[in-house]
Amino acid sequence: MSKRERARAEAAFLRGDVGVDGAAAGADDRDEAEVERDRAREQLLRGRTWLGREFLTWLLWRSESGDPLVEREGVGVVVLFTGRLVLRGIAGDVTELSARGALAPYAEQVRRALDAGLLVHGARLRLTHGEKTYEATVDAEFLDVRAAALPELLAEEEDDRTLERLYLAEQLTGMLDALLAAFLEVRAGATWTRKVVPAMKRWMAANAAG
Amino acid sequence: MPVLRGAVTFARFRTGRAGPPRADARRWLVQGLRKKAFAPLDLQLSEEDRAAGFVELERTDATEFGPDLFQGEYALFAYRIDAVRVPAAAVRRELDPWAAAFQSEKRRPPTRRERAERREAVRQALRQRVAPTTRVHDVSWRLKAGEVSVWAASRKAVDEVAAALEEALGVELHPVAPGAVAKLGGVADDALSPTPALVGVGAREVAREQA
Numbered sequence: 316m317s318k319r320e321r322a323r324a325e326a327a328f329l330r331g332d333v334g335v336d337g338a339a340a341g342a343d344d345r346d347e348a349e350v351e352r353d354r355a356r357e358q359l360l361r362g363r364t365w366l367g368r369e370f371l372t373w374l375l376w377r378s379e380s381g382d383p384l385v386e387r388e389g390v391g392v393v394v395l396f397t398g399r400l401v402l403r404g405i406a407g408d409v410t411e412l413s414a415r416g417a418l419a420p421y422a423e424q425v426r427r428a429l430d431a432g433l434l435v436h437g438a439r440l441r442l443t444h445g446e447k448t449y450e451a452t453v454d455a456e457f458l459d460v461r462a463a464a465l466p467e468l469l470a471e472e473e474d475d476r477t478l479e480r481l482y483l484a485e486q487l488t489g490m491l492d493a494l495l496a497a498f499l500e501v502r503a504g505a506t507w508t509r510k511v512v513p514a515m516k517r518w519m520a521a522n523a524a525g
Numbered sequence: 526m527p528v529l530r531g532a533v534t535f536a537r538f539r540t541g542r543a544g545p546p547r548a549d550a551r552r553w554l555v556q557g558l559r560k561k562a563f564a565p566l567d568l569q570l571s572e573e574d575r576a577a578g579f580v581e582l583e584r585t586d587a588t589e590f591g592p593d594l595f596q597g598e599y600a601l602f603a604y605r606i607d608a609v610r611v612p613a614a615a616v617r618r619e620l621d622p623w624a625a626a627f628q629s630e631k632r633r634p635p636t637r638r639e640r641a642e643r644r645e646a647v648r649q650a651l652r653q654r655v656a657p658t659t660r661v662h663d664v665s666w667r668l669k670a671g672e673v674s675v676w677a678a679s680r681k682a683v684d685e686v687a688a689a690l691e692e693a694l695g696v697e698l699h700p701v702a703p704g705a706v707a708k709l710g711g712v713a714d715d716a717l718s719p720t721p722a723l724v725g726v727g728a729r730e731v732a733r734e735q736a
Contacts, residue, residue: 362700362704362705365719365724366703367702404724405724405725406725432723460534460535461678463534465533477596477601481599485672488537488701492701495706498703499706499712502717503712516723
């Protein structure tokens with residue numbers, strides 16, 4: 316080994332790039348599928364993201380009937396999943412699945428994927444509250460509101476319009492909070508594992524079976 | 526200014542126990558925002574390539590936070606980030622002819638150190654000519670309800686604004702994420718484990734992963 320090569324090897328060792336045996340330190344020699352699975356698992360566990368996924372999956376199941384799911388100010392809130400739906404999971408080879416189409420969220424293919432262990436991670440929701448309709452894309456990790464469509468503003472003055480816009484955004488988040496609270500109540504209750512989850516699984520499987 | 530018009534995209538937080546004081550919350554907010562107010566980049570005098578801080582909502586170069594700060598029960602302001610970035614390609618465009626001229630003049634290529642010194646000089650010269658990019662993220666805060674919304678799509682930006690608010694005002698901001706909401710609502714940890722039949726992992730696996 317030349318003097319230069321020795322110096323280079325020593326520098327690599329001091330940087331921590333290689334170990335005493337000269338092999339790369341911390342090199343990731345896992346196969347691609349394993350790395351992917353670990354990443355999916357980390358995403359699921361970060362900040363209890365599973366809870367958000369269970370919430371959106373429960374909401375998909377409950378919303379299919381078209382009945383109001385919660386009440387706000389004495390008026391029922393009807394939820395409809397519309398457009399793009401992102402499913403994520405850690406079971407099996409598929410860690411993410413994206414479904415597009417106006418009726419995609421309730422399609423048989425989606426339920427089959429849910430039955431196979433994927434859960435809803437992101438969805439476009441349409442919330443109808445009385446005569447007002449709101450839309451927003453939400454994600455399971457933070458429930459951030461993206462690209463929301465609010466009902467048309469009625470105020471004409473600029474300041475009033477700002478306040479109305481903020482009020483409508485607040486109505487939208489209020490409905491999301493009410494839905495989350497309804498879910499958490501069911502989720503923390505005794506019926507969750509005994510009744511609700513088996514009913515959800517039956518719903519997924521029934522459609523998967525045709 | 527997404528609060529006023531454009532895409533309705535925001536992330537929400539709730540203030541923790543150490544939230545705004547009940548008495549004179551407005552004064553408290555103004556003082557906090559001024560403490561971390563935006564100060565423009567001075568490329569001549571400072572080595573900093575980035576400046577960030579709070580500004581007024583509609584005048585993003587003003588940091589007075591006068592009566593306009595409040596509209597109804599909301600405090601409305603923004604967080605401005607100015608950054609100057611010299612593109613690596615622009616540095617290379619200046620550096621390569623210099624290296625060629627150096628070689629023909631001295632009959633040897635520049636050493637690594639000479640090259641690094643020249644690169645830094647070129648970068649400094651270009652830095653004065655590059656216009657800083659400006660990004661502004663709106664913030665709406667319902668003081669009485671303790672709800673803060675950061676109107677930004679990027680999670681990195683949301684986290685930066687939330688951290689700046691916490692630092693400037695000494696508040697704790699909790700994201701309105703399902704896990705955090707459940708915890709704040711007093712749901713026991715045991716009841717929040719993943720549902721194995723749905724998720725594919727159970728409480729024991731989560732505990733092992735998080736250990």
